Amino acid sequence: MQRMNRWGVLALFMTLAGLPAMARADVPAGYRLAQTLVTQEGSSLQVLEDQRISAQLHKDSWGSGLDEDSFDEPGDLVENPLREAQVRLVSASGAVIAHKDLGYPLAKVKKAALNGQPEPVYFLTIDQTAPMGSYSGPATQLLLPAKRQLEPVGYQDADGKFKPLILASTGKAAWKVSTPAGGGADELLQVSSFMDGDGDDDFATRYQTYRWVGGQWHGASTQKAGYWDTESDFPARTAFP
Template sequence: MLLSLLPMALAAHAAQDVEIGCQRLRIALAPALDAQVVERDWGSGEPHQGPNATLELVGCNGKVLSQLPLAAPLARLDPQPVRGAPRPTYLVSADLTAEAGSYNGPLTSAVEVVSDHLQVAEAKPAKGKPVPIQLGLTGKSAWQRVQGRSGESLLAVRSQREAGEFKTTYARYHVVGKAWVVSSRTRPGLWESDGDFPAETEFPGPRAGRNGR
């Protein structure tokens, strides 16, 4: 079920090193792991001992300027920056897949480079405090990048049980001015990842125009 969605959202996440001018973003893995192990075991639920991966920003002189701890030993970095983001922004995934369970899978965060510092981007909802942009890929959640003329939106769908019934939330993360905002709606019903990704019209907010990867 989950594996059928991996090519859609993660096909470009194989890079472990991305150049940003003379600086670099890189995934630092435990000594026993390398990119081949990440590719082999990604999404399998195979357990790995040792420390979790770290995202590092390396300066022009080769020194590490900033580190962002990730949530699992296996991690991937999408080499394509998010188009139209207010700051240099990249999608970084940590593999939380477990052997059983429909709520476990890779978790992708939108990470910004701000003044030589790494931070998870936040989006402002209609009400409440800003929330981190984190996207799940499980048996009951998925996401897509959607291309538009001025930039990209990130669409996320998630189903969960509430008071004995399933409800599905459709969220769109998009840029307004120089800030991320999130528009969402929740409807009764169950969505699962072995079905088609919902039509863009299900997601509130301005339509981007055409689907990306």
């Protein structure tokens, strides 16, 4: 008999013991299964979206915002607003291990190509783009399904406080994975520009670095006067702490 993974064994034990089994991974009414990504452990990360959002509409709307003009029958959205996307972790045996509502209609997951991590890391990106403005956009968090299921990864800041690690992609913010010149675990670099004063030209730019040290992420940041947006090149590594 093919060996089961731990989630399959758990589901089988609960069934044989007469205990309530975990919910089966049926697609809820009004949703479509937008994405399935099999993890290294054999479980699956699934993204569910409103069934009115086709795969093509998801692609066309990503990063630009969904509004009533995106749909052939916009009047339906008045009485039936778009359902928020969901992410869930499903065992190899088809049981829902964990589930989370995401607050926005569009989302996607992918394997994170991060060197130096003890567990496989996945990026969950939720499209928070508003129809207008340059301060909103996709927001990415890190997941460790084998260890933390769908609980997002956090980091420790310079003051010792723990905060959620969220990477923003907007008209005035961008991030990238960076490999240190001296070797070691990959780092995450985030640049963001924002108003910092009363004048129209009063901007500041923040440079943040997230490093994997001692089994957890640590954050460091520096801020300088000046403006940056995504029409500019990503800053040189020397701009980051």
